[in-house]
Amino acid sequence: MKDWVAYYDSNHSIYVNARHRDVHYGRLADAIVNHVRARTAAVLDYGCGEALHADRVAAAAGRLTLAEAGPAVRGRLVERFKENPNITVISTDRLATMPPESYEMVIFHSVSQYLTREQFDRTAALFHRLLQPGGLLLVGDVVHTEQLAAMPLEQWNLATEPLPQVPAEHEVFDRALTRD
Numbered sequence: 001m002k003d004w005v006a007y008y009d010s011n012h013s014i015y016v017n018a019r020h021r022d023v024h025y026g027r028l029a030d031a032i033v034n035h036v037r038a039r040t041a042a043v044l045d046y047g048c049g050e051a052l053h054a055d056r057v058a059a060a061a062g063r064l065t066l067a068e069a070g071p072a073v074r075g076r077l078v079e080r081f082k083e084n085p086n087i088t089v090i091s092t093d094r095l096a097t098m099p100p101e102s103y104e105m106v107i108f109h110s111v112s113q114y115l116t117r118e119q120f121d122r123t124a125a126l127f128h129r130l131l132q133p134g135g136l137l138l139v140g141d142v143v144h145t146e147q148l149a150a151m152p153l154e155q156w157n158l159a160t161e162p163l164p165q166v167p168a169e170h171e172v173f174d175r176a177l178t179r180d
Contacts, residue, residue, distance in 0.1 A: 022052060029053035032107055035138055035176065036060040041104040044130065046092065046123070047111035051077060058086040065103070067092045101132040110141035128179060137177040 033056055036043065040062040045051060048066040050073060058064040058081075066081075068074045069092045081087040106127050112120060127137055 021050075025050060025052035026056075028109065029056040031140075032057050032138070033060040035105065035136060037104065037136070038062075042102060043105045043107070044095075044103045045107045045109075046095070046127075047108070048077070049073060049110075052080075054081060054087055055084055058084055061105075062086065064088070065090060067095055069093075095126060095130065098130060100129050101135075103130050103135060104132050105136045105138065106131055107138045108140070109138070112139065112142050131179040133179060135179045137179065139177065 029051075030053075032043075032045070036057070039060065041060075042063045042065070043057060043061045044065045044067060045054070045057070046067045048054070048068050051066050051068075054064060054066055054077075064087050066077050066087060066089045068077060068089065071091075074089055074091065077089040081089065108123075108127065111123075115123060131137060
C-alpha cells in the first residue's frame with residue numbers, strides 16, 4: 001500500500017479538472033450523510049483522501065475523524081478544516097491507539113483495492129474493534145469485488161444491512177455492514 005499512499009500523497013491527476021474533483025467529493029459526502037443515523041454520531045472516514053466536503057458529514061454527525069496515511073494530504077486537511085471543531089484529522093496509524101468502540105460508523109471507501117490480503121484482514125479487525133455494537137461499516141468503490149465477496153463476516157461478527165432505497169446511480173457504497 002505504501003506506493004499507493006505515496007502516489008495519492010503527490011500532485012496526481014486522476015480527475016479531469018477541478019470541477020470533476022469537487023463533484024466527486026461532494027457526491028461522496030452526500031452519500032455518507034445519507035447513512036449517518038444520528039446528529040451525535042462519531043464517524044471515522046478511513047483513507048479519506050482530500051475529503052473536500054467533509055464539513056457536510058461533520059454537520060450531519062456529532063464528530064468526524066478523518067484518518068489519512070499521506071502526510072501531505074493530512075496537512076491540507078488540517079488546514080482546510082482547522083476552524084471546524086467537529087472534524088479531527090489523524091494518521092491511519094494513530095487508530096491503533098484509539099479506545100475500542102469509539103465510532104458508530106466507519107467509512108472504507110476506495111481503499112481496499114490497495115491492500116494486501118493481510119493488510120485487509122488487519123484493517124477489518126481494527127474496524128471491528130473501533131465500531132460500537134450496532135455500528136455501521138460502509139464499504140465502497142471496491143475494484144476487486146471478489147475481495148468484498150470473501151469478507152469473513154462471521155469472523156467479524158457483522159451482519160449485512162440493506163442499503164437504503166437510493167437509485168442505483170446515486171449509491172456509491174457496495175456494502176453496508178452492521179456490527180452486532
